[in-house]
Amino acid sequence: MESVSFRPETINGSVAADGLGGTVDFRLARQSLINEYRKGRLARHEVCDAHPELMRAAREVSAPTKMRCPICEDHHIVLVTYVFGPRLPKHGRCITSRRELQAIAARRGQFSGYVVEVCPSCSWNHLARTFPLGH
Numbered sequence: 001m002e003s004v005s006f007r008p009e010t011i012n013g014s015v016a017a018d019g020l021g022g023t024v025d026f027r028l029a030r031q032s033l034i035n036e037y038r039k040g041r042l043a044r045h046e047v048c049d050a051h052p053e054l055m056r057a058a059r060e061v062s063a064p065t066k067m068r069c070p071i072c073e074d075h076h077i078v079l080v081t082y083v084f085g086p087r088l089p090k091h092g093r094c095i096t097s098r099r100e101l102q103a104i105a106a107r108r109g110q111f112s113g114y115v116v117e118v119c120p121s122c123s124w125n126h127l128a129r130t131f132p133l134g135h
Contacts, residue, residue, distance in 0.1 A: 023131040030126045034070045047071060050118055050125040054080060058118035061096040069119035077117045077124070083133060085111030105133040 036042045048071055050058070062078035069075050081095040086109040095101050095113075104111055111133040118125045 023129055025129045026127050048123040050123040054118060054125060057094050058120045061094060069122060069124050071124040072119060072122040075119055075121040077119055080116045080118055082114045083111050085109055110134045
């Protein structure tokens, strides 16, 4: 019988044979938060609280989507990607293109990517997914 382990490194998803965690999707947590807002249990200022730097990245280096904002329902959500890992700033690096993401993935070391969805209008933001990068 296999034992279940709760190691800190497994919080990023299941650990594959290569030691890298898997992609973690936060859709269920997102939907729960939206439901709480729509039921009136959370105020708008509690869910529309994006940091100014995240808002700047959302305006300038984000990837557009066709998804409407679940809070204001007037504007489309954009995706902002950050990568953390060795030889990157401690606050991570905001990715501006697929080419830049591929270049970091080709580097030596293990990196973690974070995709955040943001509404540039009302400041809604939610971590959409995390994923491993690197060797």
